[in-house]
Amino acid sequence: MTASAGFRAAFDQMPWLSKLIVLALVGSIVALSLQLWPSWMQNPDLSHGRFMPLVFLLLLYESRRHGPLRFLRTGWKTTLAVGGLALSSIGTLVAAGLWAAVLEWNHDLVVFSMAVSAGLLLGAALIAFSDARVRLLPFNWTACTAIILWPISAPIPPGSYTRISVGLQLWISSSVVKTLNLLGVAAYQTGNIIELARTSLGVNEACSGVRSLISCLFAGFFLSATLVRHPRARFAIIVLAPPLALGMNLIRSLILALLANAGIDISDVWHDTAGLAVIGLTTLLLAGLALWLERGSDKEADKPDTVPPQRIGLPLSHVIVAAALALSASLVGFFYANSHRSHSGDVRSPDLATLLPVAPPGWQTETATDFSSYRNILLTDNLVQRAYRRGSEGHEMLISIYIAYWKPGQASVSLVASHTPDACWPGTGWVSQLDPSPNEKLRIEGRILASAESRCFDNSGYRRYVWFWHLHNGRPIPYQDPNSFKELLKIAWQYGFRHHGDQFFIRISSNRPWNETAEEPLVKQFFQAMQPLGL
Numbered sequence: 111m112t113a114s115a116g117f118r119a120a121f122d123q124m125p126w127l128s129k130l131i132v133l134a135l136v137g138s139i140v141a142l143s144l145q146l147w148p149s150w151m152q153n154p155d156l157s158h159g160r161f162m163p164l165v166f167l168l169l170l171y172e173s174r175r176h177g178p179l180r181f182l183r184t185g186w187k188t189t190l191a192v193g194g195l196a197l198s199s200i201g202t203l204v205a206a207g208l209w210a211a212v213l214e215w216n217h218d219l220v221v222f223s224m225a226v227s228a229g230l231l232l233g234a235a236l237i238a239f240s241d242a243r244v245r246l247l248p249f250n251w252t253a254c255t256a257i258i259l260w261p262i263s264a265p266i267p268p269g270s271y272t273r274i275s276v277g278l279q280l281w282i283s284s285s286v287v288k289t290l291n292l293l294g295v296a297a298y299q300t301g302n303i304i305e306l307a308r309t310s311l312g313v314n315e316a317c318s319g320v321r322s323l324i325s326c327l328f329a330g331f332f333l334s335a336t337l338v339r340h341p342r343a344r345f346a347i348i349v350l351a352p353p354l355a356l357g358m359n360l361i362r363s364l365i366l367a368l369l370a371n372a373g374i375d376i377s378d379v380w381h382d383t384a385g386l387a388v389i390g391l392t393t394l395l396l397a398g399l400a401l402w403l404e405r406g407s408d409k410e411a412d413k414p415d416t417v418p419p420q421r422i423g424l425p426l427s428h429v430i431v432a433a434a435l436a437l438s439a440s441l442v443g444f445f446y447a448n449s450h451r452s453h454s455g456d457v458r459s460p461d462l463a464t465l466l467p468v469a470p471p472g473w474q475t476e477t478a479t480d481f482s483s484y485r486n487i488l489l490t491d492n493l494v495q496r497a498y499r500r501g502s503e504g505h506e507m508l509i510s511i512y513i514a515y516w517k518p519g520q521a522s523v524s525l526v527a528s529h530t531p532d533a534c535w536p537g538t539g540w541v542s543q544l545d546p547s548p549n550e551k552l553r554i555e556g557r558i559l560a561s562a563e564s565r566c567f568d569n570s571g572y573r574r575y576v577w578f579w580h581l582h583n584g585r586p587i588p589y590q591d592p593n594s595f596k597e598l599l600k601i602a603w604q605y606g607f608r609h610h611g612d613q614f615f616i617r618i619s620s621n622r623p624w625n626e627t628a629e630e631p632l633v634k635q636f637f638q639a640m641q642p643l644g645l
Contacts, residue, residue: 116174120246120419128244128428134435135235139166142228142260149221149265155321158328159263169256169335173248176339180249181242184425188241192234192427196434199230203438207445211522215446218265225264231434232257238427245419251344255335262328266320275320276302278356283313286363295371306371313363322389326355329393333400343403347396355392362388460643462494462513467635474499488529489521490514498632508621511636516613523582526613531565531576540567540574552577554628554637560586560645564624575627576619583611584644616645 121129143163150159182188206223214220236257240249247253266274279302287304290297296307304311330351334344469475478495485491495512516526532542543566552559565576580587618636620627627633637645 112175114171117246120244123419123421124244124246125422125424125428127424127432128239131235131428131432131435132239132246134432135232138228138231138435138438139163142225145215145221145224146264148216149218150263153265155324156263156265158325162259162263165259165332166256169252169259169332170247172336173250173253173256176252177248178250180240181245182237182240182249183242188237189427189430192237192430195230195234195237196430199227199234199434200437200441202227202230203441207441210445211525214525218271219267222261222264222267225261227438229257229260231431231438232260234427234434235431238425238431241425241427243420243422244425245417251341252335255331259328259331262324262331266324271320278320278323279313282360282363285360286313286367289364290367290371293368295368297367297371304367306367308373309370311367311370322355322359322392323352325389326351326392326396329396333396337397337400338404340403343400346403347400350399351396354395355388358388358392358395459492459515459517462492462515465513465636465639466494466496466511467632467639469498470631472500473632488514489525490516492516506621507626507630508619509627509630509633510617510619512615512617512619514615518612521613523587523613526615527580527587529615530563530580531567531578531617535567535576540569542566543568543573552624552628555634557637559637561588572621574619574621575623576617577624578615578617579645581614581616581644583613586644614643614645616640 121132124132146156146159146162150156150162202223206220206227209217209220209223233254236247236249236253238244239246240253265271283299283302283304287297287299290304290306298305302313304313327348330348334347338344338347463477463479466477476497476499478497479493481488481491481493481495484493492515493513495510498509498511500507514526531540535542552562552564560579560581562577562579565578567574567576618627618633
């Protein structure tokens with residue numbers, strides 16, 4: 111019986127609900143592909159993902175064609191495995207929905223979590239449909255690889271990506287410099303910059319090797335499922351893929367450094383060509399290694415599936431998968447409906463510029479209203495910032511006031527809370543000097559203000575004191591650490607699905623502490639204007 115004929119025979123013998131489960135799984139794969147497609151098209155590290163739907167179908171076909179045709183006995187162990195994977199899938203999906211309330215549905219962390227959730231559910235379905243009575247798909251390495259490749263085709267969460275990328279950048283820079291010195295070429299390292307006699311060479315994210323690492327890991331799993339059958343050979347292919355990718359990328363970086371040292375411009379053609387060549391050559395080396403390992407192994411003749419599937423009632427494992435699919439669809443609909451922004455068009459936005467105080471005599475001002483580059487990140491274009499300056503250099507006083515506004519439902523509370531100075535300022539060179547002081551009580555003209563967050567940042571000797579407030583529906587939001595996923599999940603759980611209130615984010619920064627800043631008339635004037643709004 112051929113692979114396609116065996117699949118059709120098994121499908122025809124299944125109960126109607128089992129057939130609906132298979133169709134629903136196909137629909138979930140299509141939905142996952144649509145969610146991943148923007149990442150596949152825009153992220154060069156995931157260009158291999160464009161072939162993932164085709165690779166998935168190919169591997170499922172090969173799992174029946176070449177086997178081994180291993181089917182599982184019905185029992186409590188398989189049922190428990192299906193239930194455990196299904197529960198893990200639901201838990202991961204809930205986390206993804208909460209992340210979406212915090213960071214939007216197209217964020218890499220959300221997309222990765224959705225891919226992991228889908229992979230876990232597909233794993234549960236594979237065990238359920240590899241039942242020895244059903245015999246739809248065999249439970250073998252090829253079928254498992256078809257599922258494992260989905261998370262590998264998803265974007266790496268930003269925090270993990272940054273740690274991997276930075277570590278590889280420093281390793282590449284250090285290794286290239288040491289090799290150049292051994293070759294008699296004068297070079298030294300400054301962070302991720304390689305200083306040469308004639309020029310300098312920066313090892314950025316694209317040169318770190320993350321792209322070749324992910325692509326070669328994908329290729330390693332694929333080749334292990336298609337070209338080799340012995341478990342030790344498969345293990346060798348997968349284990350050798352990462353060091354081979356990193357080693358080839360090191361050679362690429364070394365060649366580019368030697369070309370740059372010789373005065374050759376490597377910015378365009380050489381750089382891109384070398385990157386593609388490394389991925390292609392590494393994949394060919396892995397394929398050659400796989401063929402070499404397979405040549406020395408004993409091959410068994412492929413045995414067709416001669417045992418016909420049985421017409422049985424609905425297995426419990428299929429019921430579990432069906433319930434997981436229904437609950438997953440309900441959860442996705444719930445999270446999307448309650449986290450998808452749809453701001454009220456009839457709500458009139460306040461004129462933020464009128465809230466900023468007019469500078470008293472002796473002060474110089476500079477007003478910024480063009481924040482177009484931040485519009486897609488902050489999900490609002492109603493922002494304003496004004497800087498006030500007085501005095502001579504060395505004795506001057508600087509005060510900056512920033513206000514942002516969101517209509518009801520325009521952005522989630524947790525998304526606004528994730529863009530605090532703690533999250534944004536360090537990326538522009540400011541280093542935090544003090545630990546967070548939540549719920550600090552500030553006074554101005556004898557009035558106690560709403561609880562503020564107080565910070566102090568330093569940038570090359572320039573100090574800035576920062577105070578900020580986040581108001582939702584006229585009330586301050588308790589601060590949550592934007593670098594802590596656990597804390598952001600808390601605020602997503604508390605506020606992530608509330609759309610009835612508008613939001614303000616107010617930030618005041620100064621080069622003087624609060625007791626001096628609060629005495630300035632322009633600061634007093636500002637808080638008088640903000641008092642009716644909840645501050």
